[in-house]
Amino acid sequence: MNVIVVGSGIAGLTAALHAHESGHVVTLVTKGALGDGSTGFAQGGVAGVYGAGDSAQRHARDTMDAGAGLSDEAAVSILVAEGAARIAELITRGVAFDRSPDGQLLLGREAAHSHARIVHAGGDATGAAISRALSYAVRDTDITIVEEAFLVDLMIVDGVARGIRTLIDGASGELDADAVILATGGAGHLYAHTTNPAGTTGDGIAAALRAGAAVADLEFVQFHPTILDSSPAFLISEAVRGEGATLIDSDGRRFMFDVHPDGELAPRDVVSRAIARQAAAQGSPVRLDATMLGTTMLARRFPTIDRVTRERGFDWAREPIPVTPAAHYLMGGIVTDLDGRTSIPGLFAVGEVARTGVHGANRLASNSLLEGAVFGARAAAALVAPAPATASTPVRAWRDDILPSNHLAALPFSRAALQQLMWDHVGLLRTDEGLAHAREVIRAWRAGLDASHSVADHEDANLLLLADETVSAALRRTESVGAHFREPALIGV
Incomplete structure (x- = not known):
């Protein structure tokens, strides 16, 4: 099969390597340089190595508890069962996790973990070590690497994902494929304050939404x-x-x-x-x-x-x-099964762009790198067994069914204004009034947004689409759970 992997964090790099090693022809497309993205910024480590008194079952329980009971038990079971193999693979590929003088892996502990089970590299430079090693491994193959390429949209033919549309140096292009694996990360730049690098603007989720893919848990x-x-x-x-x-x-x-x-x-x-x-x-x-x-x-x-x-x-x-x-991290995203398949045949999603069900309402620390490695490998293995076609209705790019009020339509849009609106009303502490206000402003901005031409234009459109979907999801979930917290009145942050 000809496979396109979009994104070059731990999930995308792992998926590309496994697909290549399974005999597929792989093209890896990345928004920036190879290895750019959130993985390289990860400090803590990878959960999944169990010492005395610890076990995969305890790790699963901690994951479920942190997820406020909304994690998918089957997905969590896979995460902890296959974690050791993926960590061993990272070591084989050259990740030098920190060790004691006698050669044992050093294990750290983080919030909501009942035991120390987190391996790290360079003290607090785990993500950088992983990104570097996997990028070297990819460059050492004949995987085609396309850098500085922006994902504009998915190409859907007869209900099946058959490639992507790109923007490279201002020129539009198309790449055909038998399957597409999205590993484009989250949408941290919805908010005024974020740990995410500049490119995390929800491009993969937005493209999947426009193609009609199911998404869930964006409120988390x-x-x-x-x-x-x-x-x-x-x-x-x-x-x-x-x-x-x-x-x-x-x-x-x-x-x-x-x-x-x-x-x-x-x-x-x-x-x-x-x-x-x-x-x-x-x-x-x-x-x-x-x-x-x-x-x-x-x-x-x-x-x-x-x-x-x-x-x-x-x-x-x-x-x-x-x-x-x-x-910091989006628990929701494109809905997948346990092998990364989405509701669109031929389209897979892995890493932060995906909603595997592992994280529930609140991700357990150091489970994200593990999830990327585990489900990146599983998606590559599933390429030989495509799911049957299912009907889906594309989400409209413009909300022409929403008529903004005149005073809101006059408010000027800017990315900074959107980010502040999200921070104030769709952030740590949320109210009915604040969420409703945010949605009205966002939809007014969407209705008045000009057509996208540059990368920045496309990013703005993607952020507005994701903002609309996020605030709508937050309004639908009326109870407080995990990272989604509703209260009667806003508290300034």
């Missing part, structure tokens, strides 16, 4: 609790809290145990909301205190964070550093 957006409160956004890994760092208020008091019995190691949604509320109440950022870990340990275990915080003027070995939440 995970906000990472601890981003250094200094521009540009820089993530302070959850592993820092796993090693013993604490969150303190303006008086130096730990406040997380007022909110959850697990304190700083509560699920991410709980910690993020607590930080936002505390910061609003005291009128200043919450601080992360890692001073008890000492200069030597911080520099050895977290060399990247240590370097960047010092470059920003913070000596985190001597004083607590200010932190704030930011949009």
